[in-house]
Amino acid sequence: MSAFEKNHSFTQLIEFEIEPHQQEPLVLALVEQSERLAQDHGGFLSASVQVSDDGRRVLNYLQWQTREAGEAAFQGFESGEQDFWQLILAYRARTVTFGSFQVRSSIARSHDNALHCRLAG
Template identity: 50%
Template structure:
């Protein structure tokens, strides 16, 4: 499937596999990291940190205005202590994924779902 040249946003997801004893601390560290990214990069429009019920995974979801906004922010990622974060919280594995948003549903003021199209 071809991605339209102008999509709604760009989503970056990073999944960490951790020892359950480190899940909460990693989730808190990622929440702080997300707040710092939002302060430093206006192109970050949303972030979510999620934890699996079994304690073995943490998911960081970052939604950017566009791929270009993410690319501008990514140029500063080299200065971030990302590898230190992984070591400190003993992550056993890290998976990266990125997606272009093709459509998005949001609840409206009338409680209905509204579909935004590119």
């Protein structure tokens, strides 16, 4: 593992393709799931749930301090600690796409309105 992977955050993206009438219930379920992850797993940084305008896609964005923290949380899904797989079945997702990404650059606005950029080197 490179020094970069040890020192920079890790992001998991999970995209669900669903019927439009399932979008809002799935959003609520993912918000609840994200709150449990935040409480139950060390290394959690942030999460967001985003929706497409056509109602057919929901994106769950999870950011972790390290790859290990994100992978440990996901192993909890696979071992049945969480009800993630039930979400897929309950909301009849047509497809679910998983992506894992190492953060290489980020930009954020601080409370004093300044922009701060963090670039991996």
